[in-house]
Amino acid sequence: MSVTSCPPPPKPALNKGEMTQLLDIAREAIRSHFSEALPRPPQLDLYNRKLLANGACFVTLEVDGELQGCLGTVTANEPLVLEVHNKARDSAYQDRRFMPLTEEQLSSLTIEISVLSDPKLLQVDSEEALIAYLEEHKVGVILTEHHSQAVFLPQVWDKLASPAAFIKALKQKAGWPINHWSPNVRVKTFTTTQIKGKYFSQFV
Structure with a gap:
């Protein structure tokens, strides 16, 4: 990881x-x-x-x-x-x-x-690595894969305090299975x- x-x-x-x-x-x-x-x-x-x-x-x-x-x-x-x-x-x-x-x-x-x-590309090689990053930084997140994209503002942390729950809900918003991850997933963060x-x- x-x-x-x-x-x-x-x-x-x-x-x-x-x-x-x-x-x-x-x-x-x-x-x-x-x-x-x-x-x-x-x-x-x-x-x-x-x-x-x-x-x-x-x-x-x-x-x-x-x-x-x-x-x-x-x-x-x-x-x-x-x-x-x-x-x-x-x-x-x-x-x-x-x-x-x-x-x-x-x-x-x-x-x-x-x-x-300005959203910045975050270099992570797994969902676990992203969760570890979000444990330290409660930022806005954009997940993109091909033509699918989902965005959560930093305010969402007020309702989903767990990074794992945050990413699960974001993947659901994108229309992906909750256990989905692939090398094609791009992560950007913003404040x-x-x-x-x-x-x-x-x-x-």
Whole structure:
């Protein structure tokens, strides 16, 4: 069993003020769905270079503490402010696991934004080696094999504290048997910077 000594990726370098701006963008993206005006993307000249750089994120929505939507990307393809805007709307109205968010749910809605670091390839030669690494580093994980992929954010550790259970659930999410492993499995890890806040009932 070969265990990599690779440290976890550093967290994205965003401060509290910048994360708060992203939370406001997500709120506005959701609010605009219930407005008669046409939805508008964020005005780019209002934001600094870090928020305008291409970035990857997930937006997680909860109503009364229950998951209502969670969509995102692990690949930085467009400016972070636009990615947050789009993923907030997608999580609210396009996550097929849930009915679209309704106006009645807004007063109980919370929004969490997770900005991802660049995923780094982790050199492990077995599932046991990956579990050993995760005993020391509670990071986000991407498992890929051919065209199948599954992602868990670091927040999942709050519900699946055991690395073995974490990887088992991640393989199930990918549609693989729980005992599956092969030399074709690629592992990437990432960290996140997060912010969570209420939707704010005055927007309703």
